[in-house]
Amino acid sequence: MRLSRYFLPVTKETPADAQIVSHKLMLRAGLVRQTAAGIYAWLPLGLKVLTRIEQIVREEQDRAGAIELLMPTIQSADLWRQSGRYDAYGPEMLRILDRHQREMLYGPTNEEMITLLFKDGARSYRDLPRTLYHIQWKFRDEVRPRFGVMRGREFLMKDAYSFDLDEEGLKQSYEAMFVAYLRTFARMGLQAVPVRAPTGPIGGNLSHEFHILADTGESALFYDAAIDEVTREELLSADASTITRLTDLYAMEEEEHAKVETCPVPAERLRTRRGIEVGHIFAFGTKYSASMGLSVQTKEGGQVHPHMGSYGIGVSRLMGAIIEASHDENGIIWPESVAPFQVGLINMRADDAGCAEAADRLYERLREAGIETLYDDRDERGGAKFATMDVIGLPWQLIVGPKGLEKGVVELKNRATGEREELSVESALARLVG
Known part of the structure; x- marks a missing residue:
């Protein structure tokens, strides 16, 4: 591409409203432009990077056995009332009325919709296990959008959903996604720390966040120094033993660490750094399948509610995280795997x-x-x-x-x-x- 014919509005000045490095550099490098609070247009160079990040995410999802589909951005409020989340989700959900005064919403996540779709297509144990995913724009009406694409209102996300007959099957699906996440971030040149996390409004009792270590991260992490010794090659070839090794090591956000009476990590090995959350995985069992009437026939002829999990990656947020982790005083330093041009x-x-x-x-x-x-x-x-x-x-x-x-x-x-x-x-x- 000849730069004389390209659209690349690079600026010398640092925008006054940009507070963190990634936001400053994304604006200066002509990657994005803000069109409303927390909403950005992706300019040609930024879109090329976003597409490369998306492709790595897609390849690792496919490798893990997940199947891609595409769900709509607008969802019916009635669907969320079935699960009981419509009134509980909070003001972050953008609620709208169509011309017929039907209550709709701009989807912040897709547990309800994927459960409905699977319910229409699955009948017996032969249809399980399955993991379905899509990469789609979402909207959450943040009260104070800031930090550019790191905390915007509209964002691109990969969300996957697994369906299994029992808890053991769910555990295997969860581990497959855990491995896929380790590989995904390693391919982008990032060091990701898995942190045991609360499940929040998604539900369930098993959840991990994946944080990229960066000095400007939003979360303070306490972790065992042994995490730093895990090599990129190990992550690229990750398996169940890698998960065991990482999850056995201590890693907590500051709020959870403060609740620990006796830290199991010796002081000389305890590290603290800031992290940027780029992925979150949940195992929530039958929370949605039961509330929305999804059941399948077992080999014995009975009926069970499938055990489900959900697995999110902030695709657009990853661009900001990569920049936060890889830059110098002159600008961005793209890893070759996501660079817009080589x-x-x-x-x-x-x-x-x-x-x-x-x-x-x-x-x-x-x-x-x-x-x-x-x-x-x-x-x-x-x-x-x-x-x-x-x-x-x-x-x-x-x-x-x-x-x-x-x-x-x-x-x-x-x-x-x-x-x-x-x-x-x-x-x-x-x-x-x-």
Whole structure:
């Protein structure tokens, strides 16, 4: 993509209303723009990142055996009255009337709707176990939306729902999602800490939150230092033993830690850091299947209410969490797995015919090699081009200038480390393809 033809409204100034790093950088890098309190438009560069995050989430859900569908954003109030949650949910639920004065709501979550859909399609034990998921926009009317996409009112979420015949089956579905979450976050270059959590209005008696460690996180965590020793490779190949290892280690939010009379972790191993919640999983048994009349026939001919769980990931919130965990004073540093482009190609002298021709040729070769490239072909100063590339945080910068061309080299810069190398065009291409 040629930057001269792209829509990328990068700004030098830090927005006055942005309080945390991710909000500041998402606005400065032209990823999003606020359209109303807690509601954002996703601009082209931001949408590319969001799509990559969404795809990793989708791949790990599919790998775990979940089946994708798509549920509507608007739901009937009658559906929520069946479960008893319509009046209990609180003012965060946006309640509306349609033109026929029917009570509707903009869905904050989908336990009721997925139970209804499964009830219409499942009859016997042969239809279980199943886990269904979708990735859909949701709305919660936060009283004080802040921190950009970290606490907005409209957000993109992956929510999955499992159906099993009994508690043992639910435990297996829960563990499968636990593993999927560990893999999902590790693929994005994130260190996630699973924290035993209260179930809140969702219900049930088993729940874990997944927090990304970041200095600007909203939650204070106390945890065993052994959690820091779990490697990315272990998380990428996680299994039931990994869950046991992590859940046996102490990890609590500050409020819960304060209630503990005797902390089981020796003082020298107890760590405290801030965390950003990006995922939450629940096992709530028959709470919804029983209240909404979902039952299936057993092998013996009886009827049982399936045991259910729900599993959420904040897809749009993850973008903010990645930035909070991966940035420097110059801007964002995207992990390669979610970067909007792999390479930023910089033509240092757009007014130099030889330099422009060489950069154009290199751009075509990058495209032919399947390397997604943002080509800064604008007639701008070199310093402005470097600043743009640094703030948007592409993993690699490939710099073409007259002096380098005289020597037969281009410059390759690693955004994360800042390391620069002068290489031949062939060597630079080989490095990027490899």
